[in-house]
């Protein structure tokens with residue numbers, strides 16, 4: 001089920017897939033994007049591409065009809081973070097994120113910065129514990145909770161600050177949906193379609209497992225970007241989820 005937003009070329013997709021565009025070459029990134037359909041996924045632009053190519057790469061993707069998740073994981077004093085989030089909203093991105101460990105005042109300032117944008121405001125989510133971190137990394141920071149317990153603590157803080165959801169591990173999805181309610185969005189990396197390489201991801205789930213666990217948006221990078229036929233790979237993932245275009 002798809003519809004085109006009449007005010008722009010933006011296409012609204014029913015797919016929960018967000019393709020991570022991790023490219024260091026603009027032409028390669030756009031060549032990939034031109035092979036896929038905005039009815040089949042949204043796109044994530046992270047620190048590498050945004051640092052190399054700036055806001056124009058976001059506009060280039062939007063002009064092709066894609067919703068963009070601007071994954072810059074802001075973490076700063078409340079005033080600076082609020083202005084950065086407002087700048088992302090000015091750019092018209094679909095989703096933007098901050099680090100929950102920036103604390104309640106920072107997250108509240110970020111949320112309040114989006115109020116003037118009304119219904120046009122991007123979804124505002126927070127990163128809990130990066131999937132690359134394990135208990136010993138948290139212990140180095142003086143945090144004695146397990147990664148899952150610390151992630152839940154940060155997710156609760158995020159919810160109390162009125163944000164829309166969190167980035168977390170798909171392994172935490174069942175617990176978070178139970179504890180935080182259905183409306184609180186969960187965005188998860190570490191998703192691998194059956195038969196694709198895990199690469200450096202450790203605790204992986206298939207798209208179907210992630211959907212069953214309650215994940216709202218699944219970030220998938222290399223299994224799609226390095227596929228010989230990315231459009232077909234995306235269609236197969238969406239079909240496996242019952243979310244075909």
Ligand SMILES: O=C(O)c1cc(=O)[nH]c(=O)n1[C@@H]1O[C@H](COP(=O)(O)O)[C@@H](O)[C@H]1O
Pocket residue numbers: 020021022046071127129130131132167189190191199201219220221222223
């Ligand atoms: O914030 C992220 O997107 C992110 C958080 C995290 O904890 N783990 C993680 O893998 N990611 C990102 O998710 C994407 C996963 O890409 P693939 O491993 O290629 O599917 C990459 O852009 C990662 O930077």
